[in-house]
Amino acid sequence: MSNLVAIVGRPNVGKSTLFNRLTQTRHAIVSDEAGTTRDRQYGKCEWGKHEFSVVDTGGWVVKSDDVFEGEIRKQVQLATDEADLILFLVDAQNGVTDLDEQVAGILRGTKKPVILVSNKVDNNETWLAAEFYSLGLGDPYCISAATGSGTGDLLDLIIAKLPKNSDEMPDEMIPRFAVVGRPNAGKSSLINAFIGEDRHIVTDIAGTTRDSIYTRYDKFGFDFYIVDTAGIRKKSKVNEDLEFYSVMRSIRSIENSDVCILMIDATRGIESQDLNIFQLIQKNNKSLVVVINKWDLVEDKSVIVQKTFEQAIRERMAPFTDFPIIFASALTKQRIFKVLETAKDVYENRTRRITAGRLNEEMLPLIEAYPPPSIKGKYIKIKYCSQIPETHVPTFVFYANLPQYVKEPYKRFLENKIRERWNFSGCPINIFIRQK
Numbered sequence: 001m002s003n004l005v006a007i008v009g010r011p012n013v014g015k016s017t018l019f020n021r022l023t024q025t026r027h028a029i030v031s032d033e034a035g036t037t038r039d040r041q042y043g044k045c046e047w048g049k050h051e052f053s054v055v056d057t058g059g060w061v062v063k064s065d066d067v068f069e070g071e072i073r074k075q076v077q078l079a080t081d082e083a084d085l086i087l088f089l090v091d092a093q094n095g096v097t098d099l100d101e102q103v104a105g106i107l108r109g110t111k112k113p114v115i116l117v118s119n120k121v122d123n124n125e126t127w128l129a130a131e132f133y134s135l136g137l138g139d140p141y142c143i144s145a146a147t148g149s150g151t152g153d154l155l156d157l158i159i160a161k162l163p164k165n166s167d168e169m170p171d172e173m174i175p176r177f178a179v180v181g182r183p184n185a186g187k188s189s190l191i192n193a194f195i196g197e198d199r200h201i202v203t204d205i206a207g208t209t210r211d212s213i214y215t216r217y218d219k220f221g222f223d224f225y226i227v228d229t230a231g232i233r234k235k236s237k238v239n240e241d242l243e244f245y246s247v248m249r250s251i252r253s254i255e256n257s258d259v260c261i262l263m264i265d266a267t268r269g270i271e272s273q274d275l276n277i278f279q280l281i282q283k284n285n286k287s288l289v290v291v292i293n294k295w296d297l298v299e300d301k302s303v304i305v306q307k308t309f310e311q312a313i314r315e316r317m318a319p320f321t322d323f324p325i326i327f328a329s330a331l332t333k334q335r336i337f338k339v340l341e342t343a344k345d346v347y348e349n350r351t352r353r354i355t356a357g358r359l360n361e362e363m364l365p366l367i368e369a370y371p372p373p374s375i376k377g378k379y380i381k382i383k384y385c386s387q388i389p390e391t392h393v394p395t396f397v398f399y400a401n402l403p404q405y406v407k408e409p410y411k412r413f414l415e416n417k418i419r420e421r422w423n424f425s426g427c428p429i430n431i432f433i434r435q436k
Ligand code: GDP
Pocket: 009, 010, 011, 012, 013, 014, 015, 016, 017, 018, 058, 119, 120, 121, 122, 143, 144, 145, 146, 147
């Protein structure tokens, strides 16, 4: 299970600069998506053979000097509840401020590892950091997020302090479903509807070091785990109004799942919180089923209203639009088995393998009829394609003479053609162009 590191601190100490530095290698690899602000809030950091997720709590606060201090305190509290390790950033060029002291007060109360990081030490003037000893969080660790100085050693320290993954892993052959969504979308109700008083629950595997739980469910031909971090069962209403509450609370479930069941409250429609979670699902390459819940409360259930709903959702989530949408009610249990059935289908799509023979038979004539546009008078030829076996996400490689000239729109074209021919509904698809 992946570890989660949260960067906290008052505005302008350099949180997003550090975040970018920690996540940049990964960003370069998955730079297909347009850079939205949400990209700056959650990412993956790879260091040696280690990987962990990073959240910049500042990404959710409006940048201004009079930013609501109470909000920052709540975020720090939430970050300490949810993350495995806290990077507390302070500004060496500015010295200790009131807000630093308030944040330190919260962090002194946590059992989680905290690293006090003194940023903006650009020229090795480490004496600047001396006054941060007074925060009572041990030695300040000096870095310059801007130049990168000290960040390698900081990464070593992070890895050393992160809890070791000792969680019992569930059976890999059994799909893991996560139920995610904003507060009050109906996640607990849906999970209860699935497994509530049911006697067919087989086991609970509780994480030894933290609260993530896989509940195995085995009935009517369904056999799966519900990935349920404590966030869903143990509610803490205090922070629910925070924009990044649902994000912090869904990261773990999403990271540990195969298929995410994203619940949207029909009475509210799709809002930025829903999109935040959707982005998390995408970033983690997970499969998706959208459930429009509380359908019982919608008076006009005509086909037109349904279509309008569906269209609005797909528009907001574009370019990824090939996923199932189900109108359900966790309360009346209307279509909840349909939700399970669909999640199971989507999992099967995720594991679908197309033989090279079939793939080339279908795709090569198409490519011949619609080849990639030539660039600088050079013709691009794709001679062969295949699906890479044993990947978590369906991944296709097309071999070309000039791979660098095959652009994003053409890859999307290839992806769409694959989707038209084979059922990959709900699943992301990776397309790579490689040198023959
Ligand atoms: P955040 O509000 O905590 O996310 O802070 P930012 O990352 O946006 O940085 C605030 C300002 O400090 C920006 O102008 C950065 O360029 C600057 N900054 C960040 N890190 C450093 C650093 O290591 N040295 C210096 N001199 N400036 C930095």
